[in-house]
Amino acid sequence: MHDTSSGGAGGFSRRNFLTTTMASTMTLSLLDKARGDDSAAARVSPRQPLTLSLNVNGQERRLALDVRTSLLDALREHVGLTGTKKGCDHGQCGACTVLMDGKRVLSCLTLAAMAQGHEITTIEGLAGPDGALHPMQQAFIDHDAFQCGYCTPGQIMSAVACVTEGHAESDAEIREYMSGNLCRCACYPNIVDAVKDAKPKMKET
């Protein structure tokens, strides 16, 4: 499809690119790159790594990533936080759930580039500075709310949001609002119990 050897992306030229009204650090870095190359063949290259900064669990992480990198892969492969799991990689299983500005999202369908300027919280960011487990983590242990454990980080992130959203008022509501997280070990009854148990404890903290 693409003429990747010349770094081209089809037919949109640097001149056109420079006439647009976009404003963002990322776009500007692309534009700077284009400005720095005065050859007639200069094009904005899709192969040019994006330099960006992600706020993960309160820490700024400077990264240079292929533009295609998902937030999930950025967290796992580049930041080194492997707690967030890759299940389906298509937004169908919930294993990759993280919080973005306190709201749960799927990191597999979020490009890392889209996460700039937002606060990302992963399973590694839940425990207190002294290592004390978050009430939801403790509740999952107390209620045996997992078997193989692969879906658990996503379940816990989703469960925390389920409570903070105010959608944990009944068993039925918890089931409905946890439906985006699949558990093939079928620990669902214990997950519901864990969410109910953690809910009042989260309010205390």
Add this chain to the structure above:
Amino acid sequence: MHPFVYARATSAQGAVETHHLAETPRDTASVRARSQYLAGGTTLVDLMRLDVMQPELVTDINALDETPSGEIDFGSRGLWLGALVKMSQAADHADVVENYPVIAQSLYLAASPQLRNMASLGGNVLQRTRCTYFRDMSYAACNKRSPGSGCAAMDGVNRNHAILGASDRCIATYPGDFAQALIALDAVVDVAGPSGSRTIPFSNLHRRPGETPHIETALQPGDLITAFVVPPAPWAKRSKYLKVRDRESYEFALASAAVALDMDGDTVRQARIALGGIATVPWRAREAEAALRGQTLGDDTLNAAAEKAFAGASPRGENAFKVDLGKRTLVRALRETAAMTI
């Protein structure tokens, strides 16, 4: 996933200008356009990872949530839903829940909480079919992806496919829910584009497959949905969305009905009906609406309306059950809507 250039826009005009940097030849399959807008990413990133979509330029429009496209406004002129509003925001919005319950329910019953936090309203109505053959590039035959290549679903696994609005080129089901609420309530769509802004009826947005299933909407390359406007109506408050699916939650509809009724005691003054899960596009059932006007909702009237709604159904193989399921879904939705206390 193919590489692409990522750009960000902070205004609708900037987005349109950026999008235009990679021009798509006319008559290209919509899904193959060289330039794409990125909002929540829940359809685009998924289909890019499957190589079904291979844009060369992706314009991130999420910053437009700082413009009116990020707002919900309710007043005497109706409901304004900015296109960058997230599904979960609209589903939980008090004015929407109270005054347009069918809209709130159509959003709440769709996808998962995570996806609803990500997906924008504008992207939601443009989500692409879940037809397995469309999503799987190992099937060469898909008229939506490759015009003229054929349709593997015709004689394939087509339990989830459409029984209304199909053609001999494509039977892919429109998968969304929110769109049924919008089309039932006579919503309009604000569109920004290379030749300026315009407003189109929501009912004109999606195109039936006909001879050209690869052209999916009335939007031209570079067009950007900025808002939906739902007019005030006496039937808006008495409205609901009923969704029938293979599992209780987090699943696409097998059949669904968006219903709004204006009642005078037991008599129907006006009915608004749209059907989902069974058609190639968001499906307004105007014949069924007409059959209910001035009637009381007894079994005979309800069944007659359902018969009208599905009179043109053309099931194909495994989806034949959707004819009865669709009728029953509509009858139940009408009964429950009439029984609402408002």
